[in-house]
Amino acid sequence: MKKGFILETLISLLVLLLTYASLSKILEFEKFVFQLGLSPFHLLSSNAYLxxxxxxxxxxxxxxxxxxxxxxxxxxxSNLFLMSIFTVYIAAMLLSGSELPCTCGGIISKMSWVQHLYFNLFFIAASVIAILLIHRKDRDIKVLT
Structure with missing residues (x-):
C-alpha cells in the first residue's frame, strides 16, 4: 500500500512536470525556437525548429x-533518459560559461542554471525511485504467487 502510494505520487509529479513543460514550450513556441537558436552547440542551434x-x-x-x-x-x-539529456545539456551550459536563458519556458525558465541542475537531479531521482518501486512491486507479486 505504502509503496503504491509513493509510486503513484512520483508518477503524478512527473506527469505534472511534463505537462507544464510541454505546454509552456507550445504556448511560447517562437520564443522556444529563438532560444534554442542561441545555443552555443551548433547541432542544437542549427536544428532549433525541429x-x-x-x-x-x-x-x-x-x-x-x-x-x-x-x-x-x-x-x-523514457523520462529518465529525457531528463538525463536535459541535465547533461544544463551541465554543458554551466561548463561553457554561457549566459543564455533557459529554453524551458514558464516559471522554470526563471531558475538559474545551477538551480535547474538540482531541479532536474530531483526528477531524475524520482524516476529512478519509481522504477525501483515497480521492480520491487513486481518481485513481491511473484513471491506471493
Missing part, C-alpha cells in the same frame, strides 16, 4: 506512457 517541435511531442508521449498502467515502466525509463 528540436522545438520534437521536445514537446516527446514530453507528451511520455505523459501518455506514464498514464497507462501497462506502459508506466517504459514511460519512467
Amino acid at each position: 528540436v522545438a517541435l520534437l521536445v514537446p511531442l516527446v514530453e507528451i508521449s511520455i505523459i501518455i506512457l506514464l498514464m497507462i498502467k501497462r506502459t508506466k515502466l517504459i514511460g519512467l525509463w
Whole structure:
C-alpha cells in the first residue's frame, strides 16, 4: 500500500512536470525556437525548429506512457533518459560559461542554471525511485504467487 502510494505520487509529479513543460514550450513556441537558436552547440542551434517541435511531442508521449498502467515502466525509463539529456545539456551550459536563458519556458525558465541542475537531479531521482518501486512491486507479486 505504502509503496503504491509513493509510486503513484512520483508518477503524478512527473506527469505534472511534463505537462507544464510541454505546454509552456507550445504556448511560447517562437520564443522556444529563438532560444534554442542561441545555443552555443551548433547541432542544437542549427536544428532549433525541429528540436522545438520534437521536445514537446516527446514530453507528451511520455505523459501518455506514464498514464497507462501497462506502459508506466517504459514511460519512467523514457523520462529518465529525457531528463538525463536535459541535465547533461544544463551541465554543458554551466561548463561553457554561457549566459543564455533557459529554453524551458514558464516559471522554470526563471531558475538559474545551477538551480535547474538540482531541479532536474530531483526528477531524475524520482524516476529512478519509481522504477525501483515497480521492480520491487513486481518481485513481491511473484513471491506471493
